[in-house]
Amino acid sequence: MKDQIKLKLSTLLNNSSIVIQCHDTPDADAIAAGFALYDYFCSLGKPARLVYSGKNTIDKPNLLLMIAALSIPIEQTEHPHVDGLLITVDCQFGAGNVSRLREDAENVVIIDHHRQEIFDIPRSEVHPKLGSCATLVWAMLQEESTYSIPQQVQTALYYGLFTDTNSLAEVGHPSDKDMLESLTPDLSLINRMKNANITLADMETAGLALLRTSHNAAFNYSVTAVKPCDPNILGFVSDLAIQVDAVSSCVVFNTINQGIKFSVRSCIQDVMANEMAAFIAADVGSGGGHVSKAGGFIAESALRLREPTLSAEAFLLKRVHQYFTDFDIINSRNHTLDTTAMSRYQKRPVTLGYVPTLDLTESGNEIRVRTLEGDVDILASDSVYVMIGIQGEVYPIERAVFEASYDPADAPISLLAEYTPRVYLRASEQNFEILERAKGCVARSHVSVLATLTDKPTKVFTKWHDVGYFAGQPGDYLVLKESDPNDVYLVKSEIFAQLYEPC
Ligand SMILES: [Mn+2]
Incomplete structure (x- = not known):
């Protein structure tokens, strides 16, 4: 994470x-991320204000409890312009879901985890794969050695991720997990907020x-x-729908906050919920989570550009159906690939x-x-090595094969990875970047x-993975x-040329 933050x-x-x-x-995530920044600046003697605008005053019981219990000094403002530096959190200055507090875009910073839709603000930290904006601010604070996060801020950050990922059910990004493990929130307050979250109207x-x-x-x-x-209703409804016998994957959505928020559930091997969520939001938003539970967000403005005449519901139905009809599925143990149409390559001498x-x-x-794709558990033994690929993928290998x-x-070794894999040793409670020990x-x-170029979305069940697939x-x-025709796998277009050359 840290090498990605500019x-x-x-x-x-x-x-x-x-x-x-x-x-x-x-929402709780915007308030949490803003509060953490506010506390950081104030603790270093910098005058700061935490504000929001628009016609709706915060009135949800869980948010009122959060603000009161953690003493969060958030104010509603209609002042049309502000002096000094303006930082928009959990949103992008100029986008439709945030009132403009300033005419020009000068001295503005964006810190957000939604899909980038504003491109003319040079100081933008936009990381759409993160589960919450709280995670992004937490990662930025890890870089500041003069500041340690007080407990009320830790509780806010935890609750921000909690509410943005359907009570943590849809957490998938390794940095989200890193933050969860490092925080010591007030869990009794989290519990009270959790039980003040849904109104009678939401239930109806x-x-x-x-x-x-x-x-x-x-x-x-x-x-x-x-x-x-409340977005938590999406998780509630999808957790129920997936239990129906005739439903093996489901999508539940609504339109809020200038976009579509959706939850995905799956209970079959052929559909990984996180990958389906990414497919649904491709080019118009962001989606992720883990294999059985995931979620995502589509920005209304991006959807309008792409599909000016489709309703949100029609778009969702179209994407979901595409997901089931477009994919080629290849099982490496049992495939009928036409090898005469493929070209021969050899591996380049790349350092792994x-x-x-x-x-x-x-x-x-x-x-x-811990990797971008998930956690990999390996038992230490004289006969097992760990391999680290150039995109930060990690897998065990028999010493003899190695x-x-x-x-x-x-x-x-240099990685082209968004997240540098970390090692967690429960026995000794240590954690560190794997590259520190790698050769x-x-x-x-x-x-x-x-090898051959694919012309359709393709899922490959490799011989190395009993659960899941590569999409x-x-x-x-x-x-x-060539030496093992059952060893079939996919290589991302952007790294194929670095790993292979024609022969
Ligand atoms: Mn958020």
């Missing part, structure tokens, strides 16, 4: 005053939504539209990383490696493969190892 908060301290603005009709909305479910019997999916309400598991901990101990396929290399290695070049977009490469 803006250091301490560089903003030279402004004489700072206004932090949440989106209109603020959930009941009505259940009557408006459309079901597809060919693919066993359902789509449910919910009237505007490896660590013998006994360099990390004693034999028999559990090693958890020694037959790779040569040690002195060249440094370099290079594949022996005699490995040759057959690729058109333009990715489908690769088959």
Whole structure:
């Protein structure tokens, strides 16, 4: 995470005053992220204000409780312009869900985790894969050694992620997990807020939504539209829908806050909820989570550009149906690929990383490696090594296979990864970046493969993974190892040329 953040908060301290603005009709995540920034600046003696605008005054019981119990000094303002630095959190200055507190875009900073829709503000930190804006601010605060996060701010950050991910059910990004493990929130307050979250009107909305479910019997999916309400209702309805025998994956959505918020659930291997959520939001928003529960958000403005005449419901139904009809599914153990149409390539001598598991901990101990794709648990043993690919993917490899396929290399390892994998050792309560212990290695070049460009979204069930699959977009490469025709996998278009060359 930290190598992805360009803006250091301490560089903003030279402004004489700072206004932090949440989106209109603020939610817990916007308030939490704003409050953490407010506390950071104030603790370093910088005058700051935490504000929101728009016609709706905060009135949800859980938010009122959060603000009172954590002493969050948020104010509603209609002042048309502010001096000093303006930071918009959980939203983007100039977008439709946040009132403009200033005519020009000068001295503005954006800190947000939605899909980028404003491109003319140079100081923007926009990370759409994160579960909450609270996570982003937390990661930025990790870079500030002069500041340690007080407990009421920790509680706010925790609650921001909690409410943005359907009570943590849809958490998927490794940085979200890192933050959860590092915080010590006031759990009794979290519990009180959790039980003041849904109104009687929300409950009635959930009941009505259940009557408006459309079901597809060919693919066993359902789509449910919910009237505007608390986003947690989406999780509640989808958790119920997935229990129906004729439903093996479902999408529940509503339109709020200038966009579409949706939850995805799946209980079958052929559909990973996080990957389905990313597919639904592709080009118009962001989606993610984990294999059985996920969610996402689509910005109204992006949807209008792409599909000017479709309603939100029609768009959702179209994308969901596309998801079930567009994919090629390839099972590597049992495929009928036409290898005569594929070209021959060999592996380039790229430096990968490896660590013998006994360099990390004693034999028999559990090693958890946290990656962008999820946590990988490995048992330490003399015969198991850990491999680290150039995109930060991590997988165990038999020592004997490693020694037959790779040569040690002195060249440094560099990753093109959004998140540098971390090692968690429960036995000794340590955690650190895996690259600190990794050595370099290079594949022996005699490995040759057959590969072809895909022209459709493709799911590949590899021989290495019993659960789940790899999902690729058109333009990715489908690769088959010549020495083992059952070893089929996908390589992202942007890294294929770095890993393989024609032969
Ligand atoms: Mn948010």
